[in-house]
Amino acid sequence: MKELIDIILLLSRQEIAFRGHIENTNSLNKGNFQEMCSFFSKYDSEFNRMFSNSISYSSPKIQNEIIALCSQNVKDTIFSEIKETGFFSIMCDDARCHKEEQMTICVRYIKKFKVFERFLGFIDVSQKQDAESLTSAILNFLEQSNISNIPIVAQSYDGAAVMSGKRAGICHRHEAKQFFNSIEALYVYLSRPSTNFKLKEMQNKLNIKATTLMAISDTCLECRIQNCDAVYNNFDVLIEVLNYEVDLNKDMDVAQAIGSSIQKASFVIKLIILQDVLKVINILSNQLQKKTSTLGEASNIILGIIQTFENYRSSNKFTEIWSKITNFAEKHNIPIETPSRESTYLRDYCTSTTTGNEYAEFDESSLNISDQENLKINAYYRILDAIITSMKNRFSSESLHLASSVDSFFKLQFKESLPFIQHYEKLLDLDIKSLEAEMTVIKNSIQNSDFTLSDNVFANLYKLIQVALTLPISSASCECSFSVMRRIKTWIRSSMNQDRFTDMSILHIERDISNIIESENILNNFALNNRRIDLYK
Numbered sequence: 452m453k454e455l456i457d458i459i460l461l462l463s464r465q466e467i468a469f470r471g472h473i474e475n476t477n478s479l480n481k482g483n484f485q486e487m488c489s490f491f492s493k494y495d496s497e498f499n500r501m502f503s504n505s506i507s508y509s510s511p512k513i514q515n516e517i518i519a520l521c522s523q524n525v526k527d528t529i530f531s532e533i534k535e536t537g538f539f540s541i542m543c544d545d546a547r548c549h550k551e552e553q554m555t556i557c558v559r560y561i562k563k564f565k566v567f568e569r570f571l572g573f574i575d576v577s578q579k580q581d582a583e584s585l586t587s588a589i590l591n592f593l594e595q596s597n598i599s600n601i602p603i604v605a606q607s608y609d610g611a612a613v614m615s616g617k618r619a620g621i622c623h624r625h626e627a628k629q630f631f632n633s634i635e636a637l638y639v640y641l642s643r644p645s646t647n648f649k650l651k652e653m654q655n656k657l658n659i660k661a662t663t664l665m666a667i668s669d670t671c672l673e674c675r676i677q678n679c680d681a682v683y684n685n686f687d688v689l690i691e692v693l694n695y696e697v698d699l700n701k702d703m704d705v706a707q708a709i710g711s712s713i714q715k716a717s718f719v720i721k722l723i724i725l726q727d728v729l730k731v732i733n734i735l736s737n738q739l740q741k742k743t744s745t746l747g748e749a750s751n752i753i754l755g756i757i758q759t760f761e762n763y764r765s766s767n768k769f770t771e772i773w774s775k776i777t778n779f780a781e782k783h784n785i786p787i788e789t790p791s792r793e794s795t796y797l798r799d800y801c802t803s804t805t806t807g808n809e810y811a812e813f814d815e816s817s818l819n820i821s822d823q824e825n826l827k828i829n830a831y832y833r834i835l836d837a838i839i840t841s842m843k844n845r846f847s848s849e850s851l852h853l854a855s856s857v858d859s860f861f862k863l864q865f866k867e868s869l870p871f872i873q874h875y876e877k878l879l880d881l882d883i884k885s886l887e888a889e890m891t892v893i894k895n896s897i898q899n900s901d902f903t904l905s906d907n908v909f910a911n912l913y914k915l916i917q918v919a920l921t922l923p924i925s926s927a928s929c930e931c932s933f934s935v936m937r938r939i940k941t942w943i944r945s946s947m948n949q950d951r952f953t954d955m956s957i958l959h960i961e962r963d964i965s966n967i968i969e970s971e972n973i974l975n976n977f978a979l980n981n982r983r984i985d986l987y988k
Contacts, residue, residue: 452977453970454498455509458487459517463958464965466938469514484514515951520973522954525964529558529569530598536560538878539598540605540921542568543589544929545576548936549945552577554585555932556592559605559742561917568742568928570960571596572953573936602878607923627834630721631667633712634678637689638664640702640709649695653688660684672729672736679726682713686783689713716780716787720830723776728834731759739925747858749924753846754855757839764835769827776826787822857919863894872915879914886911935960 462469462483471482480486488509492499502509533539539560545552556571574588593599641647641664654661662681665674682689693710697703712718738744738752762768780787852870859867865887872886889912896902906913935956940947958965 452501452974454491454495455488455501456517456521456970456973456977458484458491459514460521460958460965460968460970462487463518463521463955464962466935466955466959468944470511485509515948515954517973517977518951518954518958520976521965521968522957524968524973524976525957525961526571526596528964529571529961530596532562532567533558533560533598533601536562536917536921538602538604538918538921540607540923541589541593541603542607542923542926542929543585544608544926544933545580545585546933546936548933548940549942550577551575552580553933553936554588555929555936556589557926557928557932559921559923559928561920564916564920566743566920568923570928570932570957573932573949573956575949604875604878604918605922607926627721627725630718630725631675631678633709633718634664634675634682635667636709637682637713638666638678640705641689641692646692646696649692650685650688653691654685657688659688672733676726676729676733679722679729682722683726683779686713686779690783714783714785716785719780719783719785720776720787720826723772723779724831724834727772728760728763728838731756732838740927742928744924745857745861745920746854746922746924747861747919750851750854750858753842753851757842760835760839760842764832764839766827769823769831772831773823773826857922860915860919863890863897865890871919875915875918879911879918881911881915886915932956932960 459469461467467483469482469484471478471480471485474481474485481489488498488502492502539558542557542559543554545554547553552575554574554576556574557568558571559566559568561567572592574592576585576588578584590599641650647663650663651661662677662685664678664681667678668674690710690713693706696706697710735749735752735756738749777787779785853874856868856871860871865872872881872883875881876883889909893904893909893912904913904916936952939955939959940952
């Protein structure tokens, strides 16, 4: 029976499907579970005796029961660690999978000053996705997990828009959407085997490093950056391939349309600007995805990026961008044309601005300014203004002030960290005066290499450091769980019931715990129910 448990654990940890299409005795392929059991029975006579028995404990029902017991073992370990710490943060997000809306629940907590972000499960919220329904689902989940009475010190929501609110950033603006739509059309066209083969052939011919376009993802900024770089570095190759397709009369209209769109001045301008801008944003994106990153560190980077874009909003910086645009355009024979003249009717009754115009294209009504000045105001500044405004809306001055106070706390600056201290004063029952004294002593003692922070001596500081480390800066762990969701619940396994799906996900995601599960413990729990045979023989 222990071998059976180990097989189930192995398949679950590796995201391997259990069932076969036909599992009767005449089938040549009975599925991974049955085939692995048959393989084990060749080398273990005791296992062979049980597996050959009419009661072999290998049915899907028994599989589900053992998977559930293993999953519960992992969750019990996590709950035990949370209870030992005394508080935790919760992170939630939702995503669609095979006509179902799945909400993931993750937690963040501290154990011996080491940060852990754990996955607890998926909840099917297909029926309703309003704030009240999602809140109820989360509270019920916490109550069933017996951790509803443990304080939650922070919450992080992303895709669950009704919980957190959703503000569109630079990649949702009209101009950027048009640009990335062209990139996506190019990716789809080049995904065909014959076209992709020609692309690689031209790259080798021109001695250009082989790079390919990626599918655009709403949650992955890196793919947009790589696509900008790929188009910039392979522009000649892309044009050659599209022209080759036109000459062969293979989807000539599609190839011509894509070629025409990427050889426009507006496309080149967006390519050069976004290539520069997205790399700055990616610094923050990478920081927010680190499990060990703190709120204070994220705050510093956010403020630094906002300041960087405000500094970018200058004539000197745009001169660099303009030089890059003109050089690229000249190299590829793309004219930077003067904008066409717009009707002057009622122009004096309308005010133009570079901010707040969410869906406006580049303003082409500027008649008495140069191409460079027009693009600076109506393209470059407009994109920068959208980013700066979006970031300031997403990261309000109040939240950044609190985050900065967390950073000050880690630097042992008492006065500057008061907003953070006062926010958790009642929850942690802090003695502010004692905390100030503890921070002063620590500041003077920290240079001693033999110094250790004792929760008995520095009780207030110890608790507050744990809270500061528990605060999440993003829901990146939730996004990771969705990757697992799509690998486990494939279209051929879409009928898998919710409990089995969640339990298998836990066993895979929390491998550091599931790897050390003792099959003896699972067997003991399994044997608590009345069984028809002696499991210990």
